[in-house]
Amino acid sequence: MKFSDKIADYTGSRPFFTLEFFPPKTDQARGFENLQSRIARLSALQPLAVSVTWGAGGNTMERSLELAGLTQLEHRIDTIMHLTCTNMEKGTVDEALRAAKERGIESILALRGDPPRGEEHWIPTDPRFRHGVDLVSYIKTTPEFSHFCVGVPAYPDGHAGSEAGENQEIEYLKAKIDAGADFIVTQLFYDVEGFLRWQRKVRAKGIQVPIIPGIMPIQTYASFLRLTKLCGTKVPHSLMSDLVPIRHDDQLVKDYGVTLAIKMIKQLTDQGNVPGVHFCTLNLEKSVHRVTEGLGWAGKPSRPNRLIAETPAELLQTSERVIDPHRAADSATSGLVVAGLPQQEAGKGELNNASSWDDFPNGRFGDFKSPAFGDPNPWGASNISRDQALNDWGHPKTVNDLTDMFLRYLHSKLASTPFSPTPLSPESVMIFPHLERLTRKGWWTVGSQPAVNGAPSTDEVVGWGPKGGYVYQKCFVEFFVEKEDVEKIEKKVAEDGSGWVDYFAANLNGECRTNVPVDGRNAVTWGVFPGQEVAQSTIIERESFLAWKEEAFSFWAEWASYYPPDSDVRALLDNVREKRWLVSIIHHDFQKVDALWSFLFDGEKALVGRA
Incomplete structure (x- = not known):
């Protein structure tokens, strides 16, 4: 079913939510199998849909299509397939859309992808696509593909790969809506007041399609720093003040991330009139479970949340170190971890509980069998x-x-x-x-x-x-x-x-x-x-x-x-x-x-x- 129709028909007693996954980095079947099991368990939470990311230039095309197809056909969850258009070989967009159609996928999140490399020297591989609006327009005006529901991204904190100001970015967004886009999913953010201000400006431009805020529960301090830098996310001073004292303890950081996500979602649904939220999972499941439990969206909580507000003594006793905490081998030029893959994050070893044996982001130095192994690289973001x-x-x-x-x-x-990218x-x-x-x-x-x-x-x-x-x-x-x-x-x-x-x-x-x-x-x-x-x-x-x-x-x-x-x-x-x-x-x-x-x-x- 088209995602726009699902939103229109939704009559639940609570806001809906969607879940985002990325194809495991390696070709080993184990990571794929483990992710399928994870998606099956999360499907019990009844997400309205799931989305599957697409690597820059189509470098995850086969894995993305396989994952999206399995999710759509085997797990029977309506799937939104991300699709980037720049730096794609000519004909690849058509091939991807046909493959999605064959798998019963009816919704696409249309992105530009990585910014053109060396702009004045860049020649588009497929001249039909230079910007995201080109992909939206192409899908909506091509009879073979016009049946697709099309969503587009938006950037409440500004686009990390663009020099345009906020007003110009909103003009770009309106052009995509005018070209036929049916819904908007935002990049991750942590400044709720900033989102609400941005949302008012978007609505004032006459954009009336559903806006779904992207929520990424903080998993580790290091992954939080890396992803916010990669995405150009604004981090409120109060958030950093809370995180710094506990940054060395992954579990405390993860607990804080759950508490913060619950607080953000309550504020968004109370003040922002949003129909639902989009969880960027990093292929992890525990935080999503705990957030939905804390919101009362998934039945009675299985265990109490360790709310920061309830444990001031624990916070006061944490170390006041000034470096990143949990390291998965700092590099001699530390970007070996930072530049390509989430830095300094742990694969915790395969324990008996399949739902939580790798509770934390897994990075290039983690366990390749983990669904979280590799770099999600949200929406084709580039850090160079x-x-x-x-x-x-x-x-x-x-x-x-x-x-x-x-x-x-x-x-x-x-x-x-x-x-x-760091010293x-x-x-x-x-x-x-x-x-x-x-x-x-x-x-x-x-x-x-x-x-x-x-x-x-x-x-x-x-x-x-x-x-x-x-x-x-x-x-x-x-x-x-x-x-x-x-x-x-x-x-x-x-x-x-x-x-x-x-x-x-x-x-x-x-x-x-x-x-x-x-x-x-x-x-x-x-x-x-x-x-x-x-x-x-x-x-x-x-x-x-x-x-x-x-x-x-x-x-x-x-x-x-x-x-x-x-x-x-x-x-x-x-x-x-x-x-x-x-x-x-x-x-x-x-x-x-x-x-x-x-x-x-x-x-x-x-x-x-x-x-």
Whole structure:
């Protein structure tokens, strides 16, 4: 059934809600199976519909269509399929719409997707689509597709990828409605008063279609920071004041997120006259259950919410650390986690309760079997702008220029790299001399963590999780190198690794080399906390490494696209992308803080000579 018709026919005693999911990052069936089970359990809450996201340029097309089809046909939940139109191969939009029709899907959320890369050099792959309004108009005026109900996004806090002001953005929104859009779903926000003011301006423009606010319950402090930055979300000062004291304790943050979502929804439905809300789930289920229970939308609560207002003493006793809390391996250029995938979030290990074995965002370092593994990248948002690329990274023309850029980042002379939108982390400073030495060699580091043997969970730099615990880390480092260096690494590991060293190496074309067994999994960060099982927050294994490899090489292509096609800069960056390998090396002796660096640097067979 069309979503617009479902809204019109809805006569429930409470506002409706919808749920948003993204296709699991890896191709492993396990993640897909686990997500299907999760959707089946959430369907018991009786959402009005679910939506399935679509990767930039159609890079999740097959998985998105499969997930949307299963949800529509097997779970019998009306499904809204997201569809982006820019940077799509010519004919892909038609193919996607036909595939949706075949699966019984009747509703589309039409998005532009990632902003055009290198605007003055950008040539649309499919010239029919430059903006979201083009997709709306095309669907509504093409007889083959005009039966679809079409929704469009809106951005109460402003569009992160646009320089247009609020009034102009509302004009763009009205153009989409005038082209035939049937409903609006907003990007996530946390400023309810700001939303209500924006909503009044939208209505004053004559836009009368249903507006459904997007709600993302806060899952972890780190994922909250990353996603609000990615989406350009305005964060009220009072919210940050509440979060900072509890930021190191994932469960307290999650509890706060539930409480905040309930408060927001009550205010929206009381003052905003909204017909329903849209939950951005991050493929997690516990928070949605708890929010709907707290609102009285899902029967009697199964357990009491740990409301912040009811636990002031607990808040007052939390650590006052100034760094991000739960880390899934901070990177040497911390954006290895930040840029592509949700940073510093834990996969909690598969426990008996299938509904909650990964209660927290899973990231690239989590468990690839989790439905939450990977990057939801809401609505094709991009966290690297062309202006940032040109201002920060200049116009490199040689390999030495690239080495210099990575060195300037390590020395805090640059605030970002294509792989790291944030400055060097305090954790990386602990191993700075080693990272500098590798980089001077031309081995460009994009991820690392130091060895840690039982640091308190409240440690200023490496601590995470509830207080009263201890955390552990194996040292690892990831970098881009030439093929001949990969061969040297393989030989060194085979001859001198003594079973202590594992590695992964992969190139753009899909070739992967490793000494890790096919089903081998390396837990490289774990914690022991009072009253809990051992928590393994960081896992490196083949599937997650290959998923990250795809992301990492896409950053080279994105960066290159900011420069003219015939320029020396683009030629250099394209060549690096085609020739270099991404390598990850792990040393398992976490009791020796210099074990990995001794392996790489010391002795007659040292891989890296002295600079």
